[in-house]
Amino acid sequence: MITATKPFSPPLEMFQDKVSEIFKNKWFTNHGPMVTKLEQNLKKYFNVPYLVLVSNGTIALQIAIKALELKGEIITTPYSYVATTSTIIWENCIPRFADIDPITLNIDPLKIKEQITSNTKAILATNVYGYPCDFDEIKAISNEYGIPVIYDNAHGFSTKFKNSDILNFGDISTISFHATKLFHSVEGGAIVCQDEKTYKKLLLLRNFGHTSPNTFDGVGINGKMNELCAAMGLVNLNFAEEICKKRKSQWLFYKDKLSDYPINSMNYNLTEIDFNYAYFPIIFESETKLLNVIKHLEKNNISVRRYFNPSLNTLNYIPIKDECPISEDISKRVLCLPLYHDLTVEEQNLILTKIKEIC
Template sequence: LTGEIITTPFCYVATTASIVWEGCRPVFVDIHPAYLTIEETKIEAAITSKTSAILATHVFGNPCHVEAIETIAKKHHLKVIYDAAHCFGVNYNGQSIFNYGDVSTCSFHATKLFHTGEGGAMIANDEALHEKLFYSHNFGHNGPLDFYGLGINAKMSELQAAMGLALLPYMEMILNERRKVVDFYNVNLDFSKLKGLKIRENTDWNYSYYPIIFENETQLLKTEKALNEHQIMPRRYFYPSLNTINYAKGQAMPISESIATRILCLPLYMELAEKQLNKICNLIND
């Protein structure tokens, strides 16, 4: 890929950084205020003769409007890469979200739903591209004595693989327990002054994060302080909007910038007791 890559300002910094590392220029497109994914209706206006790809993020495991993005990409002969870091176990329209786009990446970092301590996966629908990605992550090796081409060391260690294999049999139980936490928040939080994440229709979600959006940053900071005083540690995620970081030099993205200052991800994990959940909800509601 060369030139300009259309991307979202509302995701983790690694997404924008990968574009800059490759000598390309990130061109930001603002986000949908409810789904928090890239606003597909604004993508075409950002395409120029230098555009070579769209790099979009399935935010908190919530799918982008993949059909619209595919249509735009085909029309303008662009590649589509999905940052699907949060998407382990997500299905959209009855199939894995990883089936969409030219390449999807999934994170196995320790903070993720399924993890190996560190690491991740790359998924490609084209066999030749998959083969190139695979040899590239292992120094370019073709067996012990030959090489396909240039590569780096991006292999997963045996210890990381063991961690993943130990966790894999419990994923159904983990998803069920996380669903219970999400259901509790949905019922017990006061949404008269908060907004939650709108999950895209036809999505089987994985309950990866529970973000809430405040009316203003002052209210967020007040609530965060109250939670911290009770040793409850929510996360400002994603913050800041990536168009504002020094090396990105992006244009103003009003929706992303506003939401980034007002969004807080609440604790969400197995064995989060009802007593603790009640305390979290009461502190937020108060």
């Protein structure tokens, strides 16, 4: 069986050593030494001014929206994982969708501009598959209209733009360390911001609003990462470079082998971008073709993921319907090929052979 994703598993003894330390300390959660160390190490790894670890990438988005005190419409991308939209609704804001660029699959700045009204309070954009949004254009819009930008950078571990980590863009940027991500802490996430005032707010929001054991400032939530997850993160960080290197070679292998086939894969412009090659999406000519390929792969014990599907503007709980024809079309025809650290060249070849049998 070839699965769509598989978590990176570090040597068990390395994780066991950390777990032994946790048991010795008897400190399982509430900002223990593992979380503190992982926060320091990731801050250094990303070279960001402020970083707050949280329990997952979804709560990271919720806390980001809370920290910016957003109430009203947020312009967002229809092409992302459901959490990008559901967090907006969960925080009692209204998502307004701006369609995507058909080449990068990221939100199109021109479409953002078309959606701006006096009700617009912010932009929430995803760096889809780890590829940066058009940061310069989005920054110009943000400045022109005086609205903040949140980047959902769940996929973007270790991508750089103009030599700066991708997390350094926007007012707030979030990341997921879910087990399926390039770098993971089983469950986990982080929020990055650029100023101390926002950082202090993030700390309060993550921890029930505690300013001391018996005093509170505002409504907070439990967004804390626990020590076991942080331990996994600390161990996995030792392998980050190796994981990224392998991912790039696997990505380029797929790209090369598909080059003589009528199958669309991503043609990224990598000028000024140090890309993380986290996912390998392919886009078929029709949904029927995609469904036939999935059926054939499943018959051969290969599972793939329709990622992203559906287009988020079509979710049944969206209060205002916005049409996004590009996202609606692509999300019906896209799937991500298996891509994870343990995937072998033989498995990649088998996947490609089976796809080519249908295409």
